[in-house]
Amino acid sequence: AVTAAAFTSSREVDNIAHRGGSALAPENTIAACALAMAQGADVCEFDIQQTKDHQLILMHDQTLARTTNVEQVFPRRSPWRVSDFTLAEIRRLDAGSWFSPRFRGEGVPTLAQGLQAMSHSKVGLLLEVKHAPSSPDIDKRVAAELQEARTEWGDERLAVQAFDWRAMRTFHHMRPHIPISLLGKPPADRLSELAGYVKGINLPHAGLTAEYVKKAHKQGMKVYTGTTHKPAVIRRLMSYGVDGIMTNRPRRLANVKLRL
Numbered sequence: 283a284v285t286a287a288a289f290t291s292s293r294e295v296d297n298i299a300h301r302g303g304s305a306l307a308p309e310n311t312i313a314a315c316a317l318a319m320a321q322g323a324d325v326c327e328f329d330i331q332q333t334k335d336h337q338l339i340l341m342h343d344q345t346l347a348r349t350t351n352v353e354q355v356f357p358r359r360s361p362w363r364v365s366d367f368t369l370a371e372i373r374r375l376d377a378g379s380w381f382s383p384r385f386r387g388e389g390v391p392t393l394a395q396g397l398q399a400m401s402h403s404k405v406g407l408l409l410e411v412k413h414a415p416s417s418p419d420i421d422k423r424v425a426a427e428l429q430e431a432r433t434e435w436g437d438e439r440l441a442v443q444a445f446d447w448r449a450m451r452t453f454h455h456m457r458p459h460i461p462i463s464l465l466g467k468p469p470a471d472r473l474s475e476l477a478g479y480v481k482g483i484n485l486p487h488a489g490l491t492a493e494y495v496k497k498a499h500k501q502g503m504k505v506y507t508g509t510t511h512k513p514a515v516i517r518r519l520m521s522y523g524v525d526g527i528m529t530n531r532p533r534r535l536a537n538v539k540l541r542l
């Protein structure tokens with residue numbers, strides 16, 4: 283089994299449950315990550331947003347509408363922006379029923395709860411910071427919470443990623459021990475310049491080539507890609523030597539790995 287090898291030096295490709303494995307269970311919940319692990323995920327990818335009272339929660343969208351019952355609980359608060367709600371209010375929401383009645387009562391986790399719930403497992407966490415004008419201090423807060431979690435998590439099972447590369451450079455200076463991945467596709471000729479603070483590139487699989495993977499590896503960077511559960515695509519990406527594949531269906535990826 284690969285233990286959060288996204289952040290170490292495994293030869294095996296990491297099975298990364300995108301948003302915690304969003305085809306199996308409500309995305310960005312602890313239930314999703316637990317199920318993903320049971321189905322072969324090595325790493326859970328989670329998204330981080332900040333509430334009105336500066337608490338960090340696991341949530342993809344900038345609004346609560348799609349993945350909670352906020353419209354029923356707070357009908358007059360349209361457009362239900364995360365940044366307009368306090369954590370106490372968000373704790374009243376159900377983040378599971380929209381997906382299936384089986385997940386009724388699943389809450390919106392805080393980052394701290396996600397870290398706590400998974401700390402005794404073998405899973406790694408790839409934490410995406412969702413930057414928004416309403417939360418300019420989100421990186422500082424993520425850095426502080428990850429510092430608190432360092433004793434339990436060590437330096438090899440957590441990584442942070444974002445589309446905002448400049449913010450990630452600053453984050454690196456705050457917490458140099460935490461590996462940083464950039465979302466997007468830096469031009470190959472910029473990789474050496476980024477290598478000072480970047481440990482991984484996370485880019486869409488369409489357009490990814492074996493040559494790009496080789497160039498990133500030459501700079502000491504990991505390559506993560508996805509999102510897919512299609513066996514032919516997974517095999518192609520593995521033939522390039524990628525380090526991790528993001529999927530909403532970790533069992534499918536685990537099965538492809540088993541058959542190789």
Ligand code: G3P
Binds near residue numbers: 300301327329342410
């Ligand atoms: O593929 C990386 C992914 O996590 C970024 O997209 O929208 O699912 O957060 P999104």
Ligand code: CA
Binds near residue numbers: 301327328
């Ligand atoms: Ca994400």
